[in-house]
Amino acid sequence: MKNLWNSIVNSFKSIKSWSDFAKKANLTIEVIRRIILYSIAGILILLSLAIGLGTGYVSALTSQVEVPTKQEMKSELQDVNNSATLYFSDGSKVDNLQKDLQGKKISLSEMSPYLKKAIVATEDSDFYRHKGVVPKSIFRAIISDVTGIGAQTGGSTLTQQTVKMQMLSSETTWKRKAVEIFLAMRVDKYFSKEEILEDYLNAATFGANNKGQNIQGVQAAAKGLFGKNASDLNIAESAFIAGLPQSPSVYTPYNRVVSETNGTTQRGTFKEDMSLGMKRKDIVLYRMYRDKQITEAQYNSAKKFDLKKDFLKPAKASSKEIKYGYIYNLLTEQTRTILMKRLAKSDGVKYSDVKKDKNLYERYYTQANTELHNKNYKIHSTIDKKLYVAMNEQAQQFKGNLGTTHTGSGTDANTGKTVKVSEPVQNGSVLLDNKTGQVLSFVGGVNFKKSQLNHAFSTQRSPGSSIKPLITFAPAIENGLIGSQTMLADFKTSFKKYAPTDYGETIQNRFVSARETLEESYNIPSVNLYNYLRQQGVSSKKYMSKMGIDLSNKEYNQLGITLGGTENGVTVLQQASAFSTFANKGVHVDPYVVKSITDPTGKTVYKHKGSKTRVFSKQTSYIIKNMLHGVVTKGTASALSYEANFNTKNLFGKTGTSNNYRDNWFIGSTDGMTLASWIGYDNFYHDNYNLASNSTDINQELWSRMANSLYEEDKSVFNVNKSFKKPSGVKSYKVDKETGTYTGSIEYNGITTKVNQHTTNSLYYKGRPEAMSYNNFAIGGKSKNYKLFWDHYFGRSNGYSVVKQLGENTKSANELANENGSGRTSGFSNSTNSNESSEVTTSSTTTRSRTTNSSTTSGTTETGTGSGTGSGSGSSSGSSSNSNSNSSTELETGGSSSQESSGSTGDTVTGNIETGTGSTEN
Structure with missing residues (x-):
């Protein structure tokens, strides 16, 4: 440019005549003209390129958007004042979600003409002239958003705002804005301005009413603020309402107050300062006057009008009865999570990242919650109404027999105040x-x-012995380390500072089979086996994770984990789902409650896709089922064989109790179903209430009552007559009952003696029994244990198999056995025990006299001090909890209770409820 300018200057200096000047001037003008033309052309090219790139970018953002039909758009635009509807599996309605917004849809003809004029003048003065969007406003908004310069207007027309409210989420991404523009132009093409304006005025939010309820639509605003219909609003009232949508919570004259005691009472109160709302009203009036929608006289009169005297006096909102509270909360919570994942995915954000970022999580939570409560989603669940009612009626009738309800005082974690509390025994x-x-x-x-805390889905508790087959015995069989009759040591032992015991601080003082260990839920043999697993390099973690239970490496490194000594515990759903793996021949199926979700147009936006994972072989699963069948025929749950009103021939299960009777479990399965029951105290206020010593019997009676009622309601769910057929690959070996090895000979005191008096069958998937030997036939056995065994075997009375009691327990072995749930049926059972290993063959020949029943059961025990924290405090997200002691003592108990009749499902409540709250109300 500098050279060009110098050239022009020098050219003028060389002028000698007027003709010369004219020629030079014309040349200069031509040069300047061309420069201007080239510059304009360059600018146009750059502008075209920018528009092209912008158009391409918008096209790329909207290319994957499904183009809605006119009918679909109409359905979404007119879907106001609706919330999601929850359904049982048969299509019958659970309930409608409580609305965040109160409102009533009306036609445009039922609205004051002043109100329509006020909205258009305030929100979109070009409404009747544009085609759904205003390009200059969009560019202004983009420049403002990118540079931060200028007012953050958003550039949205009334059409765009309607589309955003009714057809899109509240996210603020560029993609959402591009889709909004695309849909706004499409809406403007198919619908009249009057239709769009009507949809907007019915969908917009207007703050809180005099009852503290959030309101939607001009009719609700007119009724909730002034106590009149929208058609009767004067100019000042219309202007005030029209000013609210820009910032409803700021301009509304009412505060929204929720009761601190139980979260169910809602009311409104006047704001001390209403000046911002009044200033906003005046701005609207001015815009109406500016756009010649009202005269100057009307403008001045409306400004002077005293609105405050027109506002309704604050009042209390009416309550709504929630009939199925636990289902209501559960489906709300799970659907919200599904919608959050969907929203995050549409933004290209991983849900795992959302959970890590508190602000991001709250953003998607709010978006999903808004959609859930304000759009007409239909949520179809897996819950069978008849089964749910039957099961919960039994729980209600029996709840008075679960244990003592403790009363006292505690400190509310939210308010810090001392409150009266009542701690009943809970059931999940x-x-x-x-x-x-x-x-x-x-x-x-x-x-x-x-208490709205869901004890089936939300509380994490110590699983006690119910975890043994999952974490220890199934992995051991899967890896060929044991058969069903492999012997395990149950003698006094210690692992550094960890010294487990059986129930009631007892020791069996003998070798017991793997089968009997599960049947009677002995602890010391289980710990010995878990320790052996680790020594052999077998990790239980890969099996547990596949079944949906994730524990830390620290927990797996502690031997007490096999007794339920977890740090945080597991939910009832997790434990039931993991246990069902055995019924499914070793395949784990992910549990679920929400089957599908449809949007207001009827389009399915979510459908559950089942996920199956092979965890154990079908051979291992069969052997475990075979062993656990003995739990309900002659073991710790043998009472079920006569309490159940259905055939228990194909029922298998496992009991479990944590430290000091803190938690009690029973999980039972048939081919068709798994039913898990847990009882225990929440101990929210750092109390240490424990169950009674007969809690095993109590929980089993509850389980049988629920199971009987469910079976009566729908027998097909149980499929009790389908037997578990032995798959190929499961081998049965004849073994010596006392050693679990092949029969054979040993040398005792210098004499070779044949050992074959008692035989039974041992089931294996991999591996086979060991040869008969003096030592090393039992896992965890020591030299002194073997000597004790053989001396007793050959007739010496030396205390072998006599139950030893440690500590200060004064109960007899028989009393402990009865508490533990064993020895109560004396063979009385309606179940045909088909497991091969229960058959004992006694040989009539022996080379040496000895006791003929060296493996008699002298007692049944299940307790022990496990390493790990051992949950049992009702811990849940958002609720206070009480940590258990650093042990995982495993207990099994029994007893009986009377019936209390209530005829209720126990989850009906009146009022607004907070989803997932874990606090108690007294």
Whole structure:
């Protein structure tokens, strides 16, 4: 440019005549003209390129958007004042979600003409002239957003705002804005301005009414603020309402107040300062006057009008009865999570990242919650209404027999105030369809009104001995380390500072088979086997993770984990789902409650896709089922064989109790279903209430009552007559009953002696029994244990198999056995025990006299001090909890209770409820 300018200057200096000047001037003008033309052309090219790139970018953002039909758009635009509807599996309605917004849809003709004029003048003065969007406003908004210069207007027309409210989420991404523009132009093409304006005025939010309720639509605003219909609003009232949508919570004259005591009472109060709302009203009036929608006289009169005297006096909102509270909360919570994942995915954000970022999580939570409560989604669940009612009625009738309800005082974690508290024994139960993973029914708790915490899905508790087959015995069989009759040592032992015992601080003082260990839930043999697993390099973690239970490496490194000594515990759903793996021949099916979700247009936006994972072989699963069948025929759950009103021939299960009777479990399965029941105290206020010593019997009676009622309601769910057929690959070996090895000879005191008097069958998947030997036939056995055994075997009375009691326990072995749930049936059972290993063959020949029943059961025990923290405090997200002691003592108990009739499901409550709250109300 500098050279060009110098050239022009020098050219003028060389002028000698006027003709010369004219020629030079014309040349200069031509040069300047060309420069200007080239510059304009360059600018146009750059502008075209920018527009092209912008158009391409918008096209790329909207290319994957499904183009809605006119009918679909109409349905979404007119879908106001609706919330999601929850359904049982048969299509019957659970309930409508409580609305965040109160409102009533009306036609445009039922609205004051002043109100329509006020909205257009305030929100979109070009409404009747544009085609859904205003390009200059969009560019201004983009420049403002990118540079931060200028007012953050958003550039949205009334059409765009309507589309955003009714057809899109509230996210603020460029993609959402591009889709909004695309849909706004499409809406403007198919619908009249009057239709769009009507949809906007019915969908917009207008703050809180005099009852503290959030309101939607001009009719609700007129009724909630002034107590009149929208058609009767004057100019000042219309202007005030029209000013609210820009910032409803700021301009509304009312505060929204929720009761601090139980979260169910809602009311409104006047704001001390209403000046911002009044200034906003005046701005609207001015815009109406500026756009010649009202005269100057009307403008001045409306400004002077005293609105405050027109506002309704604050009042209390009416309450709504929630009939199925636990289902209501569960489906709300799970659907919200599904919508959060969907929203994050549409933004290209991983949900795992959302969970890590508190602000991001709150953003998607709010978006999903808004959609859930304000759009007409239909949520179809797996819950069977008849089964749910039957199961919960039994829980309600029996709840008075679960244990003592403790009363006292405690400190509310939210307010810090001292409150009166009542601690009943809670119950959490789950009925699972093994094949599909569907949760057919559940019990969330004993009193929804007092505690909305879902004890089936949300509380994490120590699983006690119910974890043994999952974490120890199935992995051992899968890896060929044991057979069903492999012997395990049950003698006094210690692992550094960890010294487990059986129930009631007892020791069996003998060798017991793997089968009997599970049947009677002995602890010391289980710890010996878990320790052996680790020594052999077998990790239980890969099996547990595949079944949906994730524990830390620290927990797996502690031997007490096999007794339920977890740090945080597991939910009833997790434990039931993991246990169902055995019924499914070693395949784990992910459990679920939400089957599908449809949007207001009827389009399915979510459908559950089942996930199956092979965990154990079908051979291992068969052997475990075979062993666990003995639990319900002659072991710790033998009472079920006569309490159940259905054939238990194909029922298998496992009991479990944690430290000091803190938690009690029973999980039972047939081919069709798994039913898990847990009882225990929440101990929210750092109390240490424990169950009674007969809690095993109590929980089993509850389980049988629920199971009987469910079976009566729908026998097909149980499929009790389908037997577990032995698959190829499961081998049965004839073994010596006392050693678990092949029969054979040993040398005792210099004499070779044949050992074959008692034989039985041992089931193996991999491996086979060891040869008969003096030593090393039992896992965890020591030289002194073997000597004790053989001396007793050959007739010496030396205390072998006599139960030893440690500590200060004064109960007899028989009393402990009865508490533990064993020895109660004396063979009385309606179940045909088909497991091969229960058959004992006694040989009539022997080379040496000895006792003929060296493996008699002298007692049944299940307790022990496990390493790990051992949950049992009702821990849940958002709720206070009480940590258990650093042990995992494993207990099994029994007893009986009378019936209390209530005829209620226990989860009906009146009022607004907070989803997932874990606090108690008294």
